[in-house]
Amino acid sequence: MSSPEQTGPSAPVQLVTPTGELAQHEAADELRPFVDALTDEQLRAFHRDMVLTRRFDEEGAALARQGQLALWVPSHGQEAAQVGVAHAMRPQDHAFPSYREHAVVMARGVDPVDVLRLLRGHTHGGWVPAEHQNVHVYTLVIGSQTLHATGLAMGLTLDGKSGTGDVTTDEAVVSFFGDGATSQGDVSEALVFAASFQAPELFFLQNNHWAISVPVQRQSRTPLVDRAIGFGVPGTQVDGNDVLASYAVSRRDLDAARSGGGPRFVEALTYRIGAHTSSDDPTKYRTDDELQGWIARDPITRFEAHLRSRGEGDAFFTDLRAEADDLGADVRRRTLALQDPEPGLIFDHVYSEPHPLMTEQKQWLARYEAGFGDPADAPEGGRR
């Protein structure tokens, strides 16, 4: 089944109802201080990041359809889960995304065009983590990055960069993965290592219910959040379409982890409204009823209703729409203006230190290409 209410041992944490009201229940009361501490400006920033990511997603999909990208990976529907945890992270924290975390990387300062450079075939990476608030580059092998996150987190403890008790400087790591990844051995091994070494890490699972065409029920017969405690890691299931729930639980758990409390696990129940990628056709494996049910739980619509209930006026939403369209146009313009990488990129960074094969083969390719002369002189105007 794909309804969040039916997936967990108890109801997932929800702080804002699908119609935009504040939820009233025990868990909400406990988490309320995290929300109450947010300023209006921060709440607007949550909404802004969700809307900008949605618009970026639309532009990415359009560019892919027009043949301008090798692949597009839609994030539509998962904005609340991602923006919530991104804002729960502190500046000194580290993020290890999978490949659908556009909201996370953008919220931490990565240029969205750098994401498109990856998906357009200009690079295998895109940015330097140390220069982008410790956001690591996308990892395409499912679950591999969770071990890197755990290793980095183990190192933070060894270096005394975590667990001193000062949450403004103690560092923590968020590793992102999906429901499909939970079947990968690496994710289990990451949980084992993180628990054994009490690493300051938040395992942030976005359960979007589908691993390409395979439903989450094929990955697990138990709610995925229940797996965490088997590793000795406290886990919480949240309504992943509620940005405040994602924020509050992640904030609480990250601060616990950074304070020496060991790893934490969050399962955010959400839904991939779009296709897995631009190469996928979800109409072949899931029903329209299911899709419509989740569209009705749209995270952006919900939070807009919440902000309006708090008195936010039309102007903010109108201006934001315009800003989003500007972002879309800017991303498109800069993507289409990207220059192809130089052939030297094939060889230049395979090793950090000199390597004879790289030198020989780079020189060979240059000579070979030069052998065709100036492409401008070729009869058909192009090189062979």
Add this chain to the structure above:
Amino acid sequence: MTDTVQRDDAPAQAGAAPTTMPLGKAINAGLREAMRRDPRVLLMGEDIGTLGGVFRVTEGLQAEFGEQRVIDTPLAESGIVGTAIGLAMGGFRPVVEIQFDGFIYPGFDQITSQLAKLTNRHEGALRMPVVIRVPYGGHIGAVEHHQESPEAYFAHTAGLRVVSPSTPHDAYWMIQEAIASDDPVMFFEPKSRYWPKGEVDLSQPGVPLHASRVVRTGTEVTLLGHGAMVSVLLQAAEIAAAEGVSVEVVDLRSLSPVDYGPILASVRKTGRLVVAQEAPGFVSVGSEIAATVAEKAFYTLEAPVLRVSGFDTPFPPAKLETQYLPDADRVLEAVDRALAY
């Protein structure tokens, strides 16, 4: 490359007489030196702490450097390599021990798709100074998965460096040079050579990490191998000499990159090359070298380059290992064919 400055309290001073120790102890000594010199070096693996590793290569290191620098990990090779990557991202220089050659495959994705490619993925902005130590090879009469030679998988993978010492001296220095490298290094330790003693000059390394080296001079045939095979080749050369055949032996030392200078110089002198390895021959390091030598030294070859290797089968049950592993007689059979060509 390696900082070879000796510490004041180092066991031997520059210019001191060579000392004698087994290869396993030499790696232990090399690890200790590297850890004393650089506090960012740490060791990770299964049973490497209190026990000192199943081959005792890390014996005493946890006592000296503590549990935070000599880490007994959970029993999960992918987890060990994957977390070593994360530690390297945090500025550490992890040295990972894989307990046995045949246990490396659960870590294969992390080694080949992650560790090997991360520097390239980051276009040089991220370095991956991780060493993976792998006790490998046969001659110890062990059960399945404990006698394999998987080095070709890793030599085939761009982004990795692959080396294998054959002597205690090289082991002592090469492990330190591997740790000093900013690239990932697969460090294949010939486990059957852990125990025989050899001279170690603690004052100077000799040739660089990625150099091949002539270890016996001769004029009629060149023999090339790495790791435990080098002692077999020297034994074959000794027998050949008794029969009046002059054989040169080259220790490959580095499987990726291959240092072709000394190999080609030797082949141009002798005109004949026999490449030997314990690993299966099909799509192997020896095959690659044979092809390259045929391309680059074609006109000086008096005979085709011949390969002597393990058979293209799984490593057999230990009672058959003497039939499987190339020994001096199998090498000499190839020498005879090369000379008779």
